[in-house]
């Protein structure tokens with residue numbers, strides 16, 4: 001449900017928040033953790049400023065926000081909104097410019113799981129390897145995922161080192177050990193989890209959406225040549241555990257409320273989800289996601305693709321319900337990745353593997369350079385934005401990463 005904090009006419013005393021096109025108007029209020037003279041504090045983006053919510057409102061840490069029940073998060077949103085709508089004496093002292101702020105990872109991420117929830121991505125990738133049978137039998141019954149690696153999640157802007165690994169020229173080997181030549185990005189949405197569940201107590205689908213605190217942009221860097229050799233029979237391993245970049249801002253589920261939609265209808269012949277994965281509410285989100293690429297020789301990045309998060313086959317709530325249906329526990333601050341977000345059209349493809357169709361259709365850059373996969377010095381920029389009629393648009397900011405040379 002929307003409330004006064006979503007009113008498109010609402011304005012902040014922080015002028016830059018009222019400019020059209022701002023990512024962070026008063027209706028957004030995303031959280032980050034940033035470094036102050038007194039240590040890491042909770043920040044809230046407002047226009048081109050960051051509000052020190054620890055100093056101004058006593059919010060101890062983002063981890064503590066993740067641990068709150070939904071009602072507590074809603075109450076906190078109202079307090080922050082009121083603080084930034086009605087100016088009080090001395091409030092300016094709790095603001096600092098966003099530019100030059102030292103942002104940190106939002107919280108201590110205990111566990112990270114990556115899904116594969118875009119049927120367009122799964123169909124594209126599957127058809128490269130199994131043209132007659134791109135989707136495996138389980139795909140339409142459960143959101144496929146794998147347990148990822150929390151220790152190598154890095155903040156946007158962190159340089160990405162090209163991994164080395166076992167690479168085989170032929171399917172039966174033998175492999176050689178060396179730097180990946182097929183380094184890729186994956187455009188994904190990340191979701192921070194809270195408050196979570198006790199071991200052995202699944203989160204029912206009707207409550208699952210309340211355990212999504214908010215979202216960020218996520219780049220699941222992938223070494224396709226390492227992946228091809230190692231992934232059977234247990235799934236991705238070293239091809240994806242060398243780095244995962246996330247954007248610093250946690251855009252809350254409350255801020256996304258005006259952009260919540262019913263998922264796109266499933267084709268008539270597709271099975272309905274089993275009862276424990278059938279959502280009683282509309283729990284998809286209409287979020288426009290983009291990938292931009294800039295080689296070291298390009299003065300400005302070019303847009304490679306754009307897509308909508310609404311086109312996912314499985315929603316974040318279904319991922320949460322499925323993940324815990326075994327009794328597996330989520331802890332506050334755990335992170336799930338949606339899987340590569342691709343859409344039905346060529347311009348909606350969320351990774352280079354799809355964009356260049358395994359290198360068969362190379363991408364030409366404005367400089368005349370050719371890309372099949374990422375080269376040293378390439379920068380990948382993910383962007384996200386929500387727009388809807390009669391609603392103040394909000395942005396997710398950016399997730400950047402450059403391949404170190």
Ligand code: MN
Pocket residue numbers: 114115186188220337339340
């Ligand atoms: Mn992925």
